[in-house]
Amino acid sequence: MKSFILCILLCCSSLVFAQKTITTVLQKQDSLSVDRFVGMDNFGASYAIQDNILIKQKDTKKWQYNNFQLGEITSVDILNPLKITLFYEDFNTVIILDNTLNEIKRIDFNLIAQFKNLAAATTANDRNLWVFDTNTQQLEVFNYVQEKTPIQNLPISEKFITLKSNYNYCRVLTETILYTYNIYGSLLSQQDLAGVTDFSMTNTEVIFLKDEQLYYTNTDDVYLINLPSDRIAIKQFSLHDDILYIYDGIVLYQFQLKKPTKE
Secondary structure, three states: OHHHHHHHHHHHHHHHHHHOEEEEEEEEEEEOOOOEEEEEOOOOOEEEEEOOEEEEEEOOEEEEEOOHHHOOOOEEEOOOOOOEEEEEHHHOEEEEEOOOOOEEEEEEOOOOOOOOOEEEEEEOOOOEEEEEEOOOOEEEEEEOOOOEEEEEOOOOOOOEEEEEEOOOEEEEEEOOEEEEEEOOOOEEEEEEOOOEEEEEEOOOOEEEEEOOEEEEEOOOOEEEEEOOOOOOOOOEEEEEOOEEEEEOOOEEEEEEEEOOOOO
16 A cells, blocks of 8 residues: 555656646757767857867867877866866866867876865866865865865765856756755755756756756756657757757757746
8 A cells, every 4th residue: 555655656746747848949950970069158169079089160160179098088168168178087187278179287186185086077267177076075166276175065975977067156966966056165955856867057047857858947946848859869968048959969959948937
């Protein structure tokens, strides 16, 4: 009997979770053949990874960066197109690039005084990075010029999945919770999002992937994103200037979100 009641409750919870929806309008779609689509920056340049080479393209201009000695590119953060953050997890190293993909700074975390074993590294403000240290299970703000950690948060007990950031906030996704921190290191909120595998964010909005479907949230409310076709395989996605980019491995789609209005 208890199992039957639990099953009913879980079904009801899933139904409530999916009741609210948000619609999309297809703005553009282009053929694209790359290993990974990274995103679009504030100047209209696109970024992708092909054969472990970072490629930036705007109009007819193209720039490339590769460093095969550091292994596979784990992540690329284009929040600041003048200081792009590349993270190579296999070699525990971060590379800072300028707007033409020339190397500005290299931070080998194996060599710094306070050794850190990173699972993620993204852009923060000034000359800082958001990093997640697996040795301590802590989110930190790391100054890569001084090689010091001015801000360190409390350890997170759940298994780390990924983190995303901007100049003001950082969000850490674990197997069950999405944590939101400000640049001063304060924990602002934590949202139960079990089963989420990836997300994209702005200051106030989050789009996340769960069970091969995309959802939108701006507060505690969660909306299922209705796409014009349910046959789009979501390989990568990102949110920029109210445009949702989805790459399925063959086509790059651009959708305008029709966001919910406050009643």
